[in-house]
Amino acid sequence: MPLLFVYGTLCFAEVAHALLGRRPCSQPAAVAGWRAAALPGRVYPGLVPDAVTTAVVAGRVLSDLTLRERTVLDVFEGDEYEVRRLALTDGRSASAYAWRDVASALDETWDAEAFAAAHLSAFIWRCCRS
Structure with a gap:
């Protein structure tokens, strides 16, 4: 399977474990030219292109x-995301879920620390019930 770049709730090992029943191998990574945008009325982000060249x-x-x-994660992300092939800043490439709209x-920008403090526990509970 190709690499999967995650940037939002799936960065939390507890979320991945709730969805997959285990913690997949992961390592830090980054993509340039994109941003993890806050979305109206949602606690999770969407990956969108960013015009700022240093983003x-x-x-x-x-x-x-x-x-x-991967099928489980595709279903979890749903139709609001599309799988895109992106270049990581270390030269490798990976698939990522990009926000369509x-x-x-x-x-x-989405705030992972604020998400963890206010929503992570409930989000994990909802993932376990899916």
């Missing part, structure tokens, strides 16, 4: 997903 999104690369696990993304 970099930090995330993680999942490297040992099975085909079944770029115009709906807010100007602010």
